[in-house]
Amino acid sequence: LSKHYKIEVDFHKPRISYRETIQGTAKASYKHKKQTGGSGQFAEVHIRIDPYAEDADFPSEYKVRSRQVIDLKSGGKLEFINSIVGGAIDTRFVPSVMKGIMEQMDEGPLTGSPVRDLRVILYDGKMHAVDSNEMAFKLAAAAAFKDAFSQAKPKLLEPVMEVEVLTPGDVMGEVMTDLQNRRSIILGMDTEGNFQKLSAKVPLAELYKYSTSLRSLTQGRAIHTREFSDYTLVSDNIRDQIMKDIKAASEEA
Numbered sequence: 001l002s003k004h005y006k007i008e009v010d011f012h013k014p015r016i017s018y019r020e021t022i023q024g025t026a027k028a029s030y031k032h033k034k035q036t037g038g039s040g041q042f043a044e045v046h047i048r049i050d051p052y053a054e055d056a057d058f059p060s061e062y063k064v065r066s067r068q069v070i071d072l073k074s075g076g077k078l079e080f081i082n083s084i085v086g087g088a089i090d091t092r093f094v095p096s097v098m099k100g101i102m103e104q105m106d107e108g109p110l111t112g113s114p115v116r117d118l119r120v121i122l123y124d125g126k127m128h129a130v131d132s133n134e135m136a137f138k139l140a141a142a143a144a145f146k147d148a149f150s151q152a153k154p155k156l157l158e159p160v161m162e163v164e165v166l167t168p169g170d171v172m173g174e175v176m177t178d179l180q181n182r183r184s185i186i187l188g189m190d191t192e193g194n195f196q197k198l199s200a201k202v203p204l205a206e207l208y209k210y211s212t213s214l215r216s217l218t219q220g221r222a223i224h225t226r227e228f229s230d231y232t233l234v235s236d237n238i239r240d241q242i243m244k245d246i247k248a249a250s251e252e253a
Helices: 091-105 134-151 169-180 210-218 236-252
Strands: 019-022 026-034 041-051 066-071 077-082 118-126 154-168 185-192 195-203 223-233
Touching: 019 041, 026 118, 026 134, 041 091, 041 134, 066 091, 077 091, 091 118, 091 134, 118 134, 154 169, 154 210, 154 236, 169 185, 169 195, 169 210, 195 223, 210 223
Parallel strands: 077 118
Antiparallel strands: 019 154, 026 041, 041 118, 066 077, 154 195, 154 223, 185 195
16 A cells, blocks of 8 residues: 555554453442532432343342343343332333443443443432433433442453364474464364364454464464354453553554
8 A cells, every 4th residue: 555555554453342241249329419500410329230140049139120131232131120119219210220321331441342241230219309310310320330340340251263273284283382372272183184173262362463373383384264252251460451451552542
């Protein structure tokens, strides 16, 4: 592009599409109150969040008034349970609570990545006969969720690819060592004619420029394929480095 069209292009390492989730349980509440003359805004929301699991036990101290399991557009699920009793929050405000939580889940607090696989229990709150409205409850729910998430052992999930490498046997050791250095899990090895086939699960973040590295290791005699497998938990030390790198990249942008 620079030589033929005189177009200068900046190249950057592609950003990985991470996800965020939790491994613990937390409760949080938030009171949103705003008075600017005339009718104001008031809403108070109390929630509990847990990791989502289809067969998870439900806490006995709460009653289920309504339950929704939502397939999130970014993958994973949100289970939202309304456990309000005694009319503490009118049912017409419950959808606004869920909306506030889902909007907050679009950009998690760790890396700004979507949040997945949670159960949220709305179990208490307060409202005002005049000042409570949908917007107030949406804002209160978003703030309560952000607080609860930070207390519930937040974790980062990274995309993992299933990789197959077809390589001559004389360089098999080098190929395997290189994959192991990329935090891979070796799934198996097989023989195909004069070649060795190596299968592994490798974090997508570790596959940057892998084609170039493989070509160099094998003098261009190996090929590889990859396809998305799943999301897996990132260790805390790698998570901290990822967060640092994302912050640095955003500051440079």
